[in-house]
Amino acid sequence: MKKFTTKIVLSLAALGGLAALGMAAVATASTGVVQGRASVIDGDTLEVQGERIRLYGIDAPEAGQSCLDAKGRSYRCGQRAAFALSDKVGARPVLCQSTGRDRYGRMVARCSLAGEDLQAWMVRNGHALAFVRYSKTYRAQEAEAKASGVGMWTGSFEAPWDWRRRPKS
Numbered sequence: 001m002k003k004f005t006t007k008i009v010l011s012l013a014a015l016g017g018l019a020a021l022g023m024a025a026v027a028t029a030s031t032g033v034v035q036g037r038a039s040v041i042d043g044d045t046l047e048v049q050g051e052r053i054r055l056y057g058i059d060a061p062e063a064g065q066s067c068l069d070a071k072g073r074s075y076r077c078g079q080r081a082a083f084a085l086s087d088k089v090g091a092r093p094v095l096c097q098s099t100g101r102d103r104y105g106r107m108v109a110r111c112s113l114a115g116e117d118l119q120a121w122m123v124r125n126g127h128a129l130a131f132v133r134y135s136k137t138y139r140a141q142e143a144e145a146k147a148s149g150v151g152m153w154t155g156s157f158e159a160p161w162d163w164r165r166r167p168k169s
Helices: 002-030 077-089 118-124 139-148 160-165
Strands: 033-042 045-048 051-055 093-101 107-113
Touching: 033 051, 033 077, 033 107, 045 093, 051 118, 077 118, 107 118, 118 139
Parallel strands: 051 107
Antiparallel strands: 033 045, 033 093, 045 051, 093 107
16 A cells, blocks of 8 residues: 555656646746757757747758858758758757847747757857858857868858748749
8 A cells, every 4th residue: 555655656746747848848938948859950040848949040041052062062951951950959959049030930039958058059060150241249259160061161152041942933
């Protein structure tokens, strides 16, 4: 009987804990903070707890965008950016602080992984560019990536904002 009572108490405690977590998720969403396991949508977009999040201050190549490597060979740099972000995040929780909403209704946020700025990491490793139209925050990381010749900087590419404007065939 004692084991049965203990199991009931533990089960109720677990349910209470889950309810508290649910309440915390609502509270954090209302304060503009979203935390949890992220799904990578592309090189500058995550989804956390059902919230689509555009990473603040950076622009990564689009999924269908190609770049040229150091030998002039074409590769899918948009896909590579998304894979790099996915590999970086893995199954670990991210913390995103909203800076507002974009014209598509997505949350725009600064996101971190164990205290590391994800946007800075993407730009520093040449998987995204500083989106200076909206923020000058990541210019130093972009200069570092360019000087080091990493990621897209190993070859040539079109800035994602220019690629999106170009008519597609």
